[in-house]
Amino acid sequence: MEVWRLFAALCLLLSTAHATSLGAVYTEGGMVEGTNHKVGLFRSMDVFKGVPFAAQPGRFEKPKPHPGWSGILKTKDFAKRCLQLTLLQNNKRGSEDCLYLNIWVPHGRKVSTGLPVMLYIFGGGYLVGGSQGANFLNNYLYSGEEIADRGDVIVVTVNYRVGTLGFLSSGDSELPGNYGLWDQQAAIAWVHRNIRAFGGDAENITIFGESAGAASVNFQMLTPHNKGLIRRAISQSGVALCPWAVNRNPRAFAEEVARKVGCPTDAGMVNCLKMTDPVELTLAGTLNLKGSPAHPIVQNLVLSPVIDGDFLPDDPSTLFHNAADIDYIAGINDMDGHIFTGFDVPSVNQPIQSTPVEDVQQLLTALTRAKGPAAAAAAMQQYTSSWGGKPGKDEIKRTIVEIETDYIFLVPTQIALYLHAKHAKTARTYSYLFSEPSRLPAYPSWMGADHADDLQYVFGKPFTTPLGYFPRHRKVSKHFISYWTNFAKTGDPNVGGSEIPVFWPRFIGEGHQFVDINHNTGKDSVKQKMRSRFVYFWTTTYMSFPNVNETVSLPVDQYLS
Template sequence: MVLGCSFLLLIVLDIAKSDGNIEIISSFGRMKGIEKAINNGSTKVYEFLKIPYAKPPVGKLRFQKPQPHDKLSGLYDATKFGPSCMQNITIANMYEHGHLKVSEDCLHLNVYVPHDLNTILRPVMVWIHGGGWYLGQGTTFDGSALATVGDVIVITINYRLGFFGFMTTLNDQFPGNYGLYDCLEAIRWTKNHIASFGGDPNKITLFGQSAGAFNVMYLATSPLSKGLFQHAILESGGDLRPYVLEPTIKNHSYQVIKRVGCLNITDGMSIPTDAIQCLQDVNAEMIVRESAVLRESSNESLPLWSTYFRPSIDGELIQDVPEQILKNTSSASFQVFNSIDILQGINSGEGESIVSYSRKLQNKYNFSLDNGIPTEVLCKELIPSVVRQFYNSNDRISQALCGAYTNSGGLEEQGRSAIDFMGDLVFAYPMQQILDFHSKFSSRGTYQYLFTKVPSYRMYPVPSWFLGVNHGEEISCVFGLTKVANYTHYEHNLCRTVMEYWTNFAKTGNPNSGNDGNLIWPSYKNRNAYIDFGDKLRIRHDLFRGRMVVWEKTIPALHVNFILSHTDFNVPFGK
């Protein structure tokens, strides 16, 4: 008799332990990792760090798709973190990286394995960090607590950033998206080798935050991802619209190429062969420096995506604007997107970054951000800036948005409404589009959340009148508060619950488990339900409904070329 072979797949790994280290012979080669005690010594986790999933993208491999790394020879030391990918060190310091070393030789991943290595194959969670596609690293995120709480394997990765990761000429010379291809290669490495660490190659969840969540979404709508992962968690990011993919990135690329001395003014918008050679040889620090100058050069009050090196339509990994390719129900992208489970959410104060954009307007409008943001600043500067960039300077749209986000309750209330405007534009409405589409066309799970519990800890200072949960402040909770010095008993319990939901989702595509005692989290298909992680757990419906109507119905009616409305997806369900 075969006793449950389909779900009771035991593995025996070739391992050895000594002096706080652990050696493993994997399908990728022999390596030495760390055996670490956590939770006051009551739990063990095994860490394998700086595993090279691709060849160093230097020389002729710079601005090329990643090449799979050869299998390791000899005993590889996987006990220390590797460097970050190229980025501005002072900005990296603000994000509290474990170290500030940067290098082009950075395509590494870190594997966190809970408890033991001889067990049933565990689900795998691959974390893609955020940072606007120009900063961040996988090593910032300690996956040990999440791995042990949920009994899953957690992987954190590096990928190329900024000009190195997303420079493009929008043609075959430099098609772009190298950083996204890095993420894809890391997932392929996981698929091919994670069984050696006790991971299930058929239960892979991608999860990411901010730019990392955008990357997850682009991978979830790419035909190249077919069969590579089964679940996706998007924290504060993801958009079906064209804005992030706008081709201004091509002009930015040429500007930097000229600034580093690899293109003459007379060359125009074509790149000769010697310029390609020059780009592959030019000093990496110079590229970082000149890219930063460009990023700070916008004259817009609210530049948003316009100064970023970011994903673009390359015709292969990203074949078109997601909302367009998903309309074709016979496309591979449609099939991939609707074959995975999705869990997506945001924080209550996602748009707080509008405060920093408003800082340079204080003298012009004679106000202090300590007191709030005046209606005049929102309606004369910030909203028109967005409308110029996204809606062809349509004055009627400016007027509609000004009316929708004007608050007569004083400067503080107006400041909070300005934050709502920014959060709705960049995060809340794009999230609704994704979830509406997925819940309509997919038979897989669709789940939504909102973080409203203001943390006792803050990532960085905020105005006293800001009452929400800032962009990124849920991350510490998801990873078990491992880098937070002081937190409350309730926060500890809340974050434990969050980790259980996340890892349950990684196991089954459903955040609920019959034996953890948590509140049942209903599907988004149940009247647009979402879970509110606040002072207590609550189930609610129709997140920000009054404000979402503005983006869903009012704005499209004012702009004949507007293609944002999710109601445009009139494709029969299941076809």
């Protein structure tokens, strides 16, 4: 009987235990109050959704401080994403009033103080996306709860302008562009000024992002406007040197948008665009996403950052000295390029249909057009040297995916890592490859990790929705969260309190080591010189050919020599 009394008392204690909470928090704009819930025994989570970090932005203007509010602002729901096209590019969604962020704060027995901060920048080709990510049954992709709880860090996700309102540029000071990057920077600065009130360490902010968000992370490291605000950074499948990351001729697309909305393309263009309805401007910013081997869609991604002389005072490849004290992790998924090949060469995903060798030739000709036929022939020889006399159907398809992965993601990321390590003072540099095979059943059996496949693991979805995953997927998620949050705490992914599968060496010296992350990550997963033969081709052999008709999109000739 005594045992039952003790058991009942314990149950009562646990059921009535008061969850630790910050309550209402004071920010520079006023008081905010979120929600609080338990996440485990003696652990709770404060969540603040829709916290303003800037005022509603003016059309084609930099963000301005929020005017503030009286009373306590209830921050319990995600704000609308910024005005943008739908995925099919046939309608719009979102709002101009969109500069809000979300915060997850974990607590133990006591209210947290001095926690590292991880600020996430979403991807979406600079065309679509929002701070909460995709949603299925109230399960948001970019919920920071699993990272915050398992890693004991504060997680912040932010909105920023995309599409024409975020990145349209006339190529001069009239319409300089980069408004979405300025929004991200305003959010970083707001977090630096206000996060102490939420229990965060303002001097230990890590920014991380994927795809266009990953390139944005790199831009935020390189701009002089973030000096002293960022301690560490993680780029997942994207850097500022990617061929889609910078538009070097923004005027052409600005004029195309102007014609669509009835504006002139001469001296009056910018004033007319500024007076045009924002929905019209958004709908006019459609991109051509119908690729082919001869016209790959990577060459159509023209709504992107520009070298404006302000946020980016020069070519990104020359700005890595600004990141000399920012610790950096950068990596890719082993088949990141597959998402593009699905548009450019649809037969890649047809198990019965063969892919003609001519498609490989056309694709390489398109990607090497700046250097002419001799460079295309050299590329063809490089990528087919292992084929033998009669390549198999899958071998040809894998080769096409490798070509686009190398050109669009892998080679630029390796260059960025090299430049970061070369210019580092106190900063540390780490490289990774993610190779867990895609979970989508319709994909080919040889498929590896597609673009964005890493996100579900980084944000802990195998724990949030366990029935949708196998135990091996929870291992992958644990690896990511441990490495990422250790790094956020200490600048070293091996140190920080979370268990790791293998020691991750730095990207230094001649070895250029990296860790291969998947469910089997272990002692054999530390490797070196990622696809060095192909990195050498694109950075040295290819660059040795003279230009024949246009600016080369990979500015890398002198960096790996």
